[in-house]
Amino acid sequence: MLATAGASPVQTLEPSLAQPSVIETPPEFAETPPKGALFFVSPWIDGLLMGGLGLLVWIALTVVGAGTYQAVGMAGSGWLLAAAILFDFPHFAAVSWPLYSHVERVKRFPITALIWPLALLAAMLIAVRYPDTVLPCLCKAAMAWIAFHFAAQTAGLTLLYLRRAGFNPSRAEGLCVNAASYLGMLYALLSTETRERPLSFGSLQEAIPRFPVTEDVGLLVALLFGCALTGIVAYGLLAKVRCGRWWPPIALVPLAAQVLWFVPEAGGYDLFTRLLCFGCVHGLQYLTLAVAVEAAEVRAQHPEWSRGQVLSNLAIFYPILLGLGAAVFLALPWLLHPLRVAAHLVGPAFLAALWMHHAFVDGGLNKPRSPQAAQLAELTLAREGWEARP
Numbered sequence: 001m002l003a004t005a006g007a008s009p010v011q012t013l014e015p016s017l018a019q020p021s022v023i024e025t026p027p028e029f030a031e032t033p034p035k036g037a038l039f040f041v042s043p044w045i046d047g048l049l050m051g052g053l054g055l056l057v058w059i060a061l062t063v064v065g066a067g068t069y070q071a072v073g074m075a076g077s078g079w080l081l082a083a084a085i086l087f088d089f090p091h092f093a094a095v096s097w098p099l100y101s102h103v104e105r106v107k108r109f110p111i112t113a114l115i116w117p118l119a120l121l122a123a124m125l126i127a128v129r130y131p132d133t134v135l136p137c138l139c140k141a142a143m144a145w146i147a148f149h150f151a152a153q154t155a156g157l158t159l160l161y162l163r164r165a166g167f168n169p170s171r172a173e174g175l176c177v178n179a180a181s182y183l184g185m186l187y188a189l190l191s192t193e194t195r196e197r198p199l200s201f202g203s204l205q206e207a208i209p210r211f212p213v214t215e216d217v218g219l220l221v222a223l224l225f226g227c228a229l230t231g232i233v234a235y236g237l238l239a240k241v242r243c244g245r246w247w248p249p250i251a252l253v254p255l256a257a258q259v260l261w262f263v264p265e266a267g268g269y270d271l272f273t274r275l276l277c278f279g280c281v282h283g284l285q286y287l288t289l290a291v292a293v294e295a296a297e298v299r300a301q302h303p304e305w306s307r308g309q310v311l312s313n314l315a316i317f318y319p320i321l322l323g324l325g326a327a328v329f330l331a332l333p334w335l336l337h338p339l340r341v342a343a344h345l346v347g348p349a350f351l352a353a354l355w356m357h358h359a360f361v362d363g364g365l366n367k368p369r370s371p372q373a374a375q376l377a378e379l380t381l382a383r384e385g386w387e388a389r390p
Contacts, residue, residue, distance in 0.1 A: 038164050038248055040292045046250055049288045050157060051257030054281035058260050061269075083280040089325025090318065091283035092354070094290045095362045097324070116360055120353040127349045135349055136208050139201035142352035143208075146275060147185045147262075149359040150282050154258045155181040157285060161251035167239060176231035181255060183225040188262035190218045192271045201272050202351060203344040225263070257281055291317065328354070 039046040099105055099113055106113040127135035155178045162169050169177070192199060194215050199208035236247045261278045269277075291314060298313050299305065305313075333350050 038161065038250065040288060043250065047253055050250065050285055051253040051281060053284065054257040054278065055260060057277070058257070080276060080280075084276070085326055086322070087280045087287065088283035089329050090321035091286040091290070091325070092328060092358050093321040093324035094287060095358060097321070099361060112361060117357055120357050124349045124353040127352070128345045131345050132207070135204065135345065139204060139348050139352045140208050142355040143201065143271060143275060144189060145359045146279075146355045147189055148182065149362065150258065150278060151181040151185040152363070153282060153285065154254045157254040158251050161248060165248045165251065167243070167247070173235045176228050176235060177255070179228035180225065180232060181258065183221055183228055184259050184263050187218060187221045187225055188271060188274070190221060194218060197270060200270055202348045204348040254285060287321070
């Protein structure tokens with residue numbers, strides 16, 4: 001899982017966690033890709049999985065007015081819980097499995113695998129012991145961290161599809177994409193500080209601290225966000241002039257989904273609810289990549305296998321992630337019951353710690369312009385017979 005063809009999982013995992021700051025420039029691909037090489041599955045399926053479903057849900061709940069804040073609900077809402085179990089929970093397992101599935105990796109990276117989780121466990125226990133002071137701050141940190149974690153994946157997907165389309169984004173183009181993703185999320189975070197609506201984190205209501213942010217700061221961020229979007233449009237036009245073709249629309253679908261969920265008021269839903277909803281979109285995006293990588297690895301290891309045999313092997317992959325994700329989110333909180341802590345405190349503390357652990361591990365494995373992102377582009381292109389230029 002999450003390993004590239006021709007390399008062992010340990011070889012793929014270790015450089016990222018050992019040197020998380022290393023940035024490797026992806027190879028320059030042929031200018032005109034063969035038909036179908038751009039997509040993991042197909043234009044429609046990729047479009048839905050990479051953010052299209054999130055766009056449709058946003059339209060249904062916001063534009064059509066099919067839901068209100070109460071209709072969307074919190075973590076216990078039926079449809080939202082079902083979506084989280086199917087998409088969000090398994091993607092947590094897909095990120096952590098490569099690290100914890102082998103003892104030697106845990107030994108090699110003790111800070112990531114052991115010390116950080118223990119530190120978060122201690123923070124969680126302290127938070128439930130001091131629910132009026134520590135717990136709100138822990139939840140506040142988790143909301144900010146997971147929001148920027150979403151932004152990192154959104155920018156990474158946009159750049160990944162540009163590379164798969166044959167473009168080699170320059171640093172300036174990458175800066176515009178990253179700026180649009182991060183500034184859009186920053187605007188959403190800042191807007192919560194100046195709204196009269198109380199902040200919440202699950203069952204923890206009206207206790208999340210606010211930063212002394214003025215509306216002028218939000219306006220400045222909005223202006224910079226607009227400049228980043230303008231830069232994206234400009235580089236899209238420049239690509240048409242230089243290469244005779246536009247940036248592929250699929251590259252902008254993840255960014256469009258994130259922008260609509262976080263930059264507008266999103267139908268009046270509070271930030272925590274939007275993070276939960278978009279977490280399902282985020283999880284579905286990651287699972288698509290994880291399954292694609294797993295399929296390519298299986299095909300590389302067993303070139304004689306038919307398509308049916310590959311699919312049969314993958315049929316075990318998702319249920320394992322589904323079971324692990326459900327066990328972590330639904331079963332582990334019960335271990336805290338002997339502490340006799342109020343249930344409405346356990347949920348927010350556990351979720352905040354889990355979000356922060358997930359973002360920390362995933363941040364070491366997958367960066368927008370990391371070797372893993374470049375390897376993913378190479379892997380899928382090589383599978384389609386698309387050779388990179390030396």
